[in-house]
Amino acid sequence: MPTARRTATVTLHDVAREAGVSLATASRALNGxxxxxxxxxxxxxxxxxxxxxxxxxxxxxxxxxxxxTSVALLVGDIADPYFSSIAAGVIKGSEDAGLIVTMxxxxxxxxxxxxxxxxxxGQRPRVIILAGSRSSDEEHQPDLVxxxxxxxxxxxxxxxxxxxxxxxxxxRIDNYxxxxxxAESLVELGYTRFAAITxxxxxxxxxxxxxxxxxxxxxxxxxxxxxxxVPGGFTRDGGFAxxxxxxxxxxxxxxxxxxxxxxxxxxxxxxxxxxxxEPGRDVAVAGFDDIQTVRDVTPALTTVGIPLFExxxxxxxxxxxxxxxxxxxxxxxxxxxxxxxxxxxxxxR
Amino acid sequence: MPTARRTATVTLHDVAREAGVSLATASRALNGxxxxxxxxxxxxxxxxxxxxxxxxxxxxxxxxxxxxTSVALLVGDIADPYFSSIAAGVIKGSEDAGLIVTMxxxxxxxxxxxxxxxxxxGQRPRVIILAGSRSSDEEHQPDLVxxxxxxxxxxxxxxxxxxxxxxxxxxRIDNYxxxxxxAESLVELGYTRFAAITxxxxxxxxxxxxxxxxxxxxxxxxxxxxxxxVPGGFTRDGGFAxxxxxxxxxxxxxxxxxxxxxxxxxxxxxxxxxxxxEPGRDVAVAGFDDIQTVRDVTPALTTVGIPLFExxxxxxxxxxxxxxxxxxxxxxxxxxxxxxxxxxxxxxR
DNA sequence: TTGAAAGCGGTACCAC
DNA sequence: GTGGTACCGCTTTCAA
Numbered sequence: 195m196p197t198a199r200r201t202a203t204v205t206l207h208d209v210a211r212e213a214g215v216s217l218a219t220a221s222r223a224l225n226g227x228x229x230x231x232x233x234x235x236x237x238x239x240x241x242x243x244x245x246x247x248x249x250x251x252x253x254x255x256x257x258x259x260x261x262x263t264s265v266a267l268l269v270g271d272i273a274d275p276y277f278s279s280i281a282a283g284v285i286k287g288s289e290d291a292g293l294i295v296t297m298x299x300x301x302x303x304x305x306x307x308x309x310x311x312x313x314x315x316g317q318r319p320r321v322i323i324l325a326g327s328r329s330s331d332e333e334h335q336p337d338l339v340x341x342x343x344x345x346x347x348x349x350x351x352x353x354x355x356x357x358x359x360x361x362x363x364x365x366r367i368d369n370y371x372x373x374x375x376x377a378e379s380l381v382e383l384g385y386t387r388f389a390a391i392t393x394x395x396x397x398x399x400x401x402x403x404x405x406x407x408x409x410x411x412x413x414x415x416x417x418x419x420x421x422x423x424v425p426g427g428f429t430r431d432g433g434f435a436x437x438x439x440x441x442x443x444x445x446x447x448x449x450x451x452x453x454x455x456x457x458x459x460x461x462x463x464x465x466x467x468x469x470x471x472e473p474g475r476d477v478a479v480a481g482f483d484d485i486q487t488v489r490d491v492t493p494a495l496t497t498v499g500i501p502l503f504e505x506x507x508x509x510x511x512x513x514x515x516x517x518x519x520x521x522x523x524x525x526x527x528x529x530x531x532x533x534x535x536x537x538x539x540x541x542x543r
Numbered sequence: 544m545p546t547a548r549r550t551a552t553v554t555l556h557d558v559a560r561e562a563g564v565s566l567a568t569a570s571r572a573l574n575g576x577x578x579x580x581x582x583x584x585x586x587x588x589x590x591x592x593x594x595x596x597x598x599x600x601x602x603x604x605x606x607x608x609x610x611x612t613s614v615a616l617l618v619g620d621i622a623d624p625y626f627s628s629i630a631a632g633v634i635k636g637s638e639d640a641g642l643i644v645t646m647x648x649x650x651x652x653x654x655x656x657x658x659x660x661x662x663x664x665g666q667r668p669r670v671i672i673l674a675g676s677r678s679s680d681e682e683h684q685p686d687l688v689x690x691x692x693x694x695x696x697x698x699x700x701x702x703x704x705x706x707x708x709x710x711x712x713x714x715r716i717d718n719y720x721x722x723x724x725x726a727e728s729l730v731e732l733g734y735t736r737f738a739a740i741t742x743x744x745x746x747x748x749x750x751x752x753x754x755x756x757x758x759x760x761x762x763x764x765x766x767x768x769x770x771x772x773v774p775g776g777f778t779r780d781g782g783f784a785x786x787x788x789x790x791x792x793x794x795x796x797x798x799x800x801x802x803x804x805x806x807x808x809x810x811x812x813x814x815x816x817x818x819x820x821e822p823g824r825d826v827a828v829a830g831f832d833d834i835q836t837v838r839d840v841t842p843a844l845t846t847v848g849i850p851l852f853e854x855x856x857x858x859x860x861x862x863x864x865x866x867x868x869x870x871x872x873x874x875x876x877x878x879x880x881x882x883x884x885x886x887x888x889x890x891x892r
Numbered sequence: 893t894t895g896a897a898a899g900c901g902g903t904a905c906c907a908c
Numbered sequence: 909g910t911g912g913t914a915c916c917g918c919t920t921t922c923a924a
């Protein structure tokens with residue numbers, strides 16, 4: 195009995211036979227960088243491939259070539275507009291470069307991130323992009339670095355997005371500077387009494403933003419009282435809860451609440467409202483990121499803009515550029531303060 | 544001169560040598576379903592793998608096994624919360640099943656979708672999930688079906704998300720029924736004069752929703768005047784523009800504007816506001832999807848809820864369940880009307 | 893240019 | 909149980 199075909203899939207072999215040429219020729223006609231194939235044969239192969247509805251088996255190609263066409267992207271939470279915008283940029287750039295992107299979510303857990311990187315290495319992607327917010331987790335960091343270094347040793351490229359201190363290429367977002375500029379702008383508008391809703395203490399992005407903001411204020415001799423800084427978990431619900439806590443403790447004349455990102459800020463606005471405090475009238479609110487929706491909440495949110503889509507595109511571009519010895523490993527993207535109705539010119543109250 | 548190693552990557556060969564066992568044994572110890580390997584050897588192999596920091600080359604494994612561990616997901620626009628929520632569900636389900644998900648975006652173009660499916664077949668994924676909104680595009684549909692059938696013939700699984708009439712498994716979202724129920728609820732609240740902002744005419748999701756809504760009204764003898772139905776392109780900006788157009792034409796006593804999805808509705812609220820019309824007070828607004836942010840806009844948006852994350856998880860579950868001859872190919876997810884402040888009990892006006 | 897054949901990294905069947 | 913080895917589908921020398 196003839197062995198049943200494992201799959202009904204047509205292989206390069208079938209195409210070659212159909213076209214009446216050798217395997218090698220078929221391969222060259224379909225891909226071969228050096229166009230060393232007779233145009234007559236080439237046509238026959240192409241026709242055969244079309245007729246049989248052939249598609250190259252990328253896995254087999256990867257094994258033979260020793261390199262894949264995939265890009266692995268790690269994000270903290272794909273449903274978060276911050277990450278999905280970056281992802282859109284990475285995907286766009288990858289498609290333009292003929293690369294496929296695989297996506298995993300870390301849930302912002304350093305442990306999960308490490309696990310994923312380990313598993314991803316099996317994919318032998320050309321690039322691993324880590325966009326999940328870096329945390330100052332001391333426990334898993336050395337292992338992560340070790341995995342990534344092994345990956346690079348095997349010819350892969352690693353790119354981080356956002357701030358970090360690890361020995362890899364980075365698309366750096368100036369969280370500190372952006373927040374600091376925001377603080378200064380707000381002081382100029384006349385605000386003098388602030389509160390802040392932060393992320394988890396371990397998230398570097400969150401701490402950098404808070405540091406920038408407080409330093410910006412400090413430059414004008416302003417300080418945020420310790421009891422006016424509350425955690426917000428980097429999520430909408432965290433922002434809501436943080437604002438409620440702030441309200442319940444008593445605003446004590448706070449004129450502006452700074453949230454470490456827009457999602458938190460939007461949650462905070464709802465939280466304030468739930469306590470009868472009207473954002474933009476009773477108290478000003480500012481966020482960070484300039485995600486799409488901040489234009490459509492009421493009042494429109496003052497924030498710090500980051501070109502997120504471009505960040506994603508840049509991350510890929512950085513990964514694809516040749517690795518030169520002495521080249522700068524970091525690429526910085528600019529941030530910009532965007533003042534909107536949530537911080538009216540005249541301080542609330 | 545010895546040939547330089549193509550890569551610095553460690554292979555199963557290296558592990559086997561390090562452990563002093565055969566390639567076959569190493570393979571079995573690391574993966575082998577039948578646990579036919581001596582525990583002593585197994586330990587040695589595991590230790591060697593760990594020591595060498597070995598990871599299985601998934602491509603090679605795929606070639607040898609004849610099947611991959613990847614799931615291909617096509618979405619219309621990953622930065623749209625509708626899609627990113629579904630994607631989150633697909634990713635979660637995949638990770639639980641040990642599968643990797645690759646993601647592509649169609650930009651809602653049937654042509655691009657066809658191209659992508661063709662390219663994706665080369666990946667030989669276990670599953671292709673098409674979550675991009677189906678369009679009634681007659682031109683590319685036959686080719687798309689042909690590609691997908693070829694893919695299934697090769698052992699792959701195809702799952703569509705949302706409504707369609709194609710011969711593949713589907714996670715069906717009751718767009719028609721949900722919109723109809725919404726219409727009836729609104730009539731009950733006392734509304735009698737409606738306008739609508741739709742998507743592109745070709746998007747089946749958009750037309751289904753509009754049909755459900757108008758039929759729901761018709762059941763109560765209410766009709767939307769033709770000039771009160773404007774296109775909104777399924778995007779925030781489209782919604783904004785649509786609302787502006789509606790306002791500029793004159794609302795003529797319209798009490799409620801129905802937008803075919805939340806993103807459009809949110810844009811529409813801003814559009815109305817830009818014309819001095821206050822949503823929820825001067826005119827009610829309703830959307831569809833119940834994406835996260837609708838709770839945080841002002842007024843909170845009335846909409847039709849879809850369990851988007853679960854839709855994503857279900858799509859994967861459907862793909863993974865054994866294919867039985869007579870089994871139902873469709874899975875329906877329920878929708879639910881969610882009334883919020885954007886449609887106050889007493890009709891606006 | 894073209895074809896034969898030796899890999900690429902694994903898997904799985906076969907015999908011992 | 910374990911090792912030898914023939915593949916998996918494709919690329920790429922090497923001769924012809």
